Amino acid sequence: MERDKTLTPDELARLRDRLDQIDDGIIDLIAEREAVVTTIGNHKLKTGLPLRHYEREREVIERGMERAESRGISGEMAREILETLIHHSLGNQETNKLSQTDHGQGRRALVIGGLGRMGEWMSRYLDMVGYRVDVADPAECETPFGRIDDWESALDDYDVVVVAVTLRPSNDILHRLAELRPRGLVFDIGSLKSPMRSGLEAMRQSGCRVCSVHPMFGPNEIGLSGRHILFVDVGHAEALAEARALFAHTAAECVDLSLEEHDEVMAWVLGLSHLVNVAFASALAQSGEAVPLLRQISSSTFNAQLQVAAQVVSENPHLYYEIQQGNVKTPDVVAHFRDVLDGLYRSIIEQDEGFWSRSMEQAHRRLRADRQPGA
Ligand SMILES: O=C(O)C(=O)C[C@]1(C(=O)O)C=C[C@@H](O)C=C1
Numbered sequence: 001m002e003r004d005k006t007l008t009p010d011e012l013a014r015l016r017d018r019l020d021q022i023d024d025g026i027i028d029l030i031a032e033r034e035a036v037v038t039t040i041g042n043h044k045l046k047t048g049l050p051l052r053h054y055e056r057e058r059e060v061i062e063r064g065m066e067r068a069e070s071r072g073i074s075g076e077m078a079r080e081i082l083e084t085l086i087h088h089s090l091g092n093q094e095t096n097k098l099s100q101t102d103h104g105q106g107r108r109a110l111v112i113g114g115l116g117r118m119g120e121w122m123s124r125y126l127d128m129v130g131y132r133v134d135v136a137d138p139a140e141c142e143t144p145f146g147r148i149d150d151w152e153s154a155l156d157d158y159d160v161v162v163v164a165v166t167l168r169p170s171n172d173i174l175h176r177l178a179e180l181r182p183r184g185l186v187f188d189i190g191s192l193k194s195p196m197r198s199g200l201e202a203m204r205q206s207g208c209r210v211c212s213v214h215p216m217f218g219p220n221e222i223g224l225s226g227r228h229i230l231f232v233d234v235g236h237a238e239a240l241a242e243a244r245a246l247f248a249h250t251a252a253e254c255v256d257l258s259l260e261e262h263d264e265v266m267a268w269v270l271g272l273s274h275l276v277n278v279a280f281a282s283a284l285a286q287s288g289e290a291v292p293l294l295r296q297i298s299s300s301t302f303n304a305q306l307q308v309a310a311q312v313v314s315e316n317p318h319l320y321y322e323i324q325q326g327n328v329k330t331p332d333v334v335a336h337f338r339d340v341l342d343g344l345y346r347s348i349i350e351q352d353e354g355f356w357s358r359s360m361e362q363a364h365r366r367l368r369a370d371r372q373p374g375a
Pocket residue numbers: 037040041051052053054056057060085086089090
């Protein structure tokens with residue numbers, strides 16, 4: 001079409017119809033791709049082959065990028081699309097694998113706080129691996145699972161009890177469970193462990209089968225490939241092994257940590273990243289008039305940062321406050337971050353470019369080294 005010719009409303013409508021047809025075709029092809037992926041997944045399950053095939057993934061992406069470039073479209077766009085498709089393939093294959101394991105064999109699981117976001121994830125997960133799941137939660141929303149109003153008197157019906165409420169209430173529930181001494185495996189899934197240290201200890205002392213678990217992902221994760229699940233031993237090795245076995249069929253990496261190590265790591269992984277993003281978003285929001293203008297003239301770094309920060313500030317403020325406030329390591333990490341920030345600011349004011357450059361280069365070297373396989 002000539003550049004200077006404008007479209008009539010009819011022509012525009014026809015082109016949009018054509019785009020609808022093309023999009024339908026793309027979706028149909030994705031459905032066909034997923035069906036092939038399911039067949040391959042079933043073959044892997046039967047033969048015991050691992051779900052993930054890194055070499056093949058690289059081949060799929062490189063092939064797609066080459067083809068895109070040969071057709072004059074962006075190779076990067078092809079990479080993004082293919083990575084998304086592979087991510088979903090792995091999610092589907094994993095879901096399929098989990099539902100066939102029947103790990104729970106119809107045994108019963110109770111999720112206290114099962115209508116919260118991670119509680120819901122846990123309930124769906126346990127259901128998928130073959131447990132009969134009930135939830136205990138005062139929230140009024142709908143659930144496909146059974147609802148238990150008085151969990152204290154029903155405890156002995158359950159083989160697994162998951163505490164999926166926020167941090168301080170988790171501690172209270174663990175104390176109550178220590179008094180009631182349930183027969184089943186009990187674990188919390190809190191993002192910090194020190195606020196519930198006394199509850200976990202009370203459980204251990206009363207001889208309960210208890211450990212602590214931290215799934216390091218959000219409730220909407222499709223498949224767990226590349227994700228981590230952290231396991232904390234609180235003095236009952238058998239309970240820890242049982243909880244590990246519950247997730248052994250996932251593609252997630254299971255990592256053992258002590259309670260202290262867990263919270264120290266979280267002060268960096270969750271604490272620092274949340275703090276930096278809330279500070280970034282608040283500084284922008286408080287700049288008033290500048291926000292719309294900044295959006296218009298934003299750089300790619302700014303856009304990427306804005307996307308992460310916007311996601312962080314949309315989360316539950318109470319939980320995010322608890323993650324800072326409940327961690328004894330938060331003051332150390334924040335003090336360290338402040339020193340780094342002050343140093344960088346001083347290098348600007350004092351025109352000390354060397355300091356600035358060394359900071360960037362050292363950080364670059366260190367972060368790159370950490371990414372090397374086997375590092
Ligand atoms: O080729 C396979 O083994 C697949 O399962 C398909 C597929 C893909 O989506 O292309 C998905 C996962 C593997 O890691 C590699 C490739």
